[in-house]
Amino acid sequence: MNDLGIATVFGLVLMTCGTLFLLVAAIGLVRLRDPFQRMHSATKAGTLGTALIILGAMALGEVARPQTGLLTILFLLVTLPLGGQLLGRAAYLARTPMEGIDDDPLADEERSGLRRK
Amino acid sequence: MIGWVAWTLMALLCVALGLAAWRMLHGPTPADRFVAFDMLTAVAVAFSALTAVATGRSGFLDVALVLALVNFVATAAFALFLERRRS
Numbered sequence: 001m002n003d004l005g006i007a008t009v010f011g012l013v014l015m016t017c018g019t020l021f022l023l024v025a026a027i028g029l030v031r032l033r034d035p036f037q038r039m040h041s042a043t044k045a046g047t048l049g050t051a052l053i054i055l056g057a058m059a060l061g062e063v064a065r066p067q068t069g070l071l072t073i074l075f076l077l078v079t080l081p082l083g084g085q086l087l088g089r090a091a092y093l094a095r096t097p098m099e100g101i102d103d104d105p106l107a108d109e110e111r112s113g114l115r116r117k
Numbered sequence: 118m119i120g121w122v123a124w125t126l127m128a129l130l131c132v133a134l135g136l137a138a139w140r141m142l143h144g145p146t147p148a149d150r151f152v153a154f155d156m157l158t159a160v161a162v163a164f165s166a167l168t169a170v171a172t173g174r175s176g177f178l179d180v181a182l183v184l185a186l187v188n189f190v191a192t193a194a195f196a197l198f199l200e201r202r203r204s
Contacts, residue, residue, distance in 0.1 A: 004118065008119065012119070012122050015122070015123070015126055015167065015170070016122075016126065018163065019126045019129050019130055019133075019163070022130060022133045022159070022160055022163055023129060023130075023132060023133050025133070025156060025159075026132070026133035026134075026136035026137050026156065026160070027136060029136060029137055029140045029152070029153060029156055030136045030139060030140055035144075035146055035148035035149050035152060038140070038149060038152050038153075039148075039152050042152050042153075042155055042156040042159070043155070046155070046156055046159040046160075047159070049159070049163065050159045050162050050163050050166075053126075053163045053166050053167065054162075054163075054166045054178075054181065056170075057166045057167070057169055057170050057178065060119060060170055065175055065178065068175070068178045068179060068181075068182055069166075069178055071182060072162070072166075072178065072181050072182040072185055075182065075185045075186060075189075076159075076162070076185050079185065079186070079188065079189035079192075080155075080159070080188075080189075082189065082193075083155060083188070083189050083192030083193060083196070084155070084192075086192060086193055086196035086197075087148065087151055087152065087155070087192055087195065087196045087199070089196070089200070090148075090195075090196040090197070090198075090199035090200040091146075091148035091151075091199060093199075093200050094147075094148065094199050094200065094202060096146050096148045097146075
């Protein structure tokens, strides 16, 4: 690896870490038990993995234009948590069953109050 | 060397793609399918970044940017659909 430069090695390591994070997110998507837990796995680990892969591609340097990569990471960091929150709220309002929670402290009136008219 | 590593990582990502697709096909509730779709798009963004590295064409990074934007719009639309749906 001595002929590769430090930035190249750094980029390759970042991309490998990102791929492993995405793999863990996908495994969580299959193994976790209710939609909210799966959402947790997909949004957190998925965002981190994708951002790491794009950072690695930027560190490799042969693919120029770091603005595009930075913009992509910025949009990912802004939009994926937002999308996760929207989806979680909608899934809760649609009465998606939650694993291990038998009596929901939020009653139906509360839920219909949250619902958009 | 770099291209070889990128192709290997893409082969690994295919496993993630398959797992997310399995959840999308088997998900008991619509929320599961939407979460799986979110994950599929994140994997697609990663795929296009890796393709940019493997082929040396920087245009694929633009594809990643557009996919990230479309992902948000799609998720918001799905959430609105799920919220308004009669359950």
